[in-house]
Amino acid sequence: MVDAIRNAPWLTFFPDNYLWSFNAAMEMSLARAGGSDPGEVDRVIRALEGDTGDNMRWYAEWKAMGDQVLAIAGKAESEGRALSASAAYKRASNYYFAAERFYFPKDEESSATYRQVVECFRRATDLDPRVRVEHVDIAYEGSSLPAFFVPAPGAAEHPAPVVIFMNGFDGNKEMNWYLATEELLARGISVLALDSPGVGEAIRFRDIPLRHDYEVAASAALDWLESRSDVDSDRIGVMALSLGGYYAARSASMEHRLKACVSWGAIWDYHRIWRERIEAAFAKQLPVPGAHLVWSTGTTSTDEALGVLEGFRLDGVIQQMRCPFLLVHGEDDQQVPVADAHAMFEACGSEDKTIRVFSNEEGGAQHCHIDNLSIAVPFITDWLASKLGGSVSGRA
Incomplete structure (x- = not known):
């Protein structure tokens, strides 16, 4: 059992579990550069309420959000909206990474999820003409x-x-x-x-x-x-x-x-x-x-x-x-x-x-x-x- 958080009122997502709270806060913070969206992160956090510490539930909810945002990216790309697709691929990549971080022992499923991390990020950068x-x-x-x-x-x-x-x-x-x-x-x-x-x-x-x-x-x-x-x-x-x-x-x-x-x-x-x-x-x-x-x-x-x-x-x-x-x-x-x-x-x-x-x-x-x-x-x-x-x- 991970220690409860000591003196950090900003970490209120899972107050009895530092590991989950720290990683949820990190996901929220990455929104500043397009790695996440606060609303999407909030939806995952709410879905996880009551299951604190169950790392396979963590995996399932973050992967589900990755899948959802990947579908958004694919639709935008098929419609020729490259910048919108790029932004969604970045968020999907990061959500897949959030899911896979807690997945142990590593196996074929975790490897497949991590390949999505890499492939989504590459697609995001390929579609962005600005860099x-x-x-x-x-x-x-x-x-x-x-x-x-x-x-x-x-x-x-x-x-x-x-x-x-x-x-x-x-x-x-x-x-x-x-x-x-x-x-x-x-x-x-x-x-x-x-x-x-x-x-x-x-x-x-x-x-x-x-x-x-x-x-x-x-x-x-x-x-x-x-x-x-x-x-x-x-x-x-x-x-x-x-x-x-x-x-x-x-x-x-x-x-x-x-x-x-x-x-x-x-x-x-x-x-x-x-x-x-x-x-x-x-x-x-x-x-x-x-x-x-x-x-x-x-x-x-x-x-x-x-x-x-x-x-x-x-x-x-x-x-x-x-x-x-x-x-x-x-x-x-x-x-x-x-x-x-x-x-x-x-x-x-x-x-x-x-x-x-x-x-x-x-x-x-x-x-x-x-x-x-x-x-x-x-x-x-x-x-x-x-x-x-x-x-x-x-x-x-």
């Missing part, structure tokens, strides 16, 4: 990491800075579109959104598990970017959220071709975080079911998974970072204590480093600021533009 999205594969240790690349306006004529945008423990590259991709493009920064090891398609379809030495994935992405004529290879940064706060910081500490780093949420000692969760019989605040840990690490038990997490500590690593560093965290983050953010920031070896802790009073105090993305995302993307040479004003 050019390239769906690509990044060579990686005899396999490849799925990604999409979006060049900033004018990058073909004037090579642009780029942000390698990774998600976290349980996110995916498609979610990154709704979180900050459009804001980065508006500031003249191209985006490479990556399903890194243990994440998204990489774990589901290519059996690439989570690993602690994340600079291997970052180096692969850098090699790919440096081959492009529309990329300014001297202005490549990295950003990632949640557990990605570790991915980004580890990558920038070990791979000095990166010129800026944003940890969107602190991760100081991920082994300790999960040890405490396991010792509490998974009663602490979780972003996804506890089974995700064993599955994403490619192991067979929690003990074995904890062994993989031994390397997920930044002490002794982040001291080696040299590029500008931004760490953002929430004052009332119920998954990772704010004390970890201060420890991580103090240890960082960069001379140019900034920490921003969002408070309950202003909003953005929850994990990865899911309670107020509209205050946190502009702060993050403005900082990246100032360090990589983008445009805070939006003008070229």
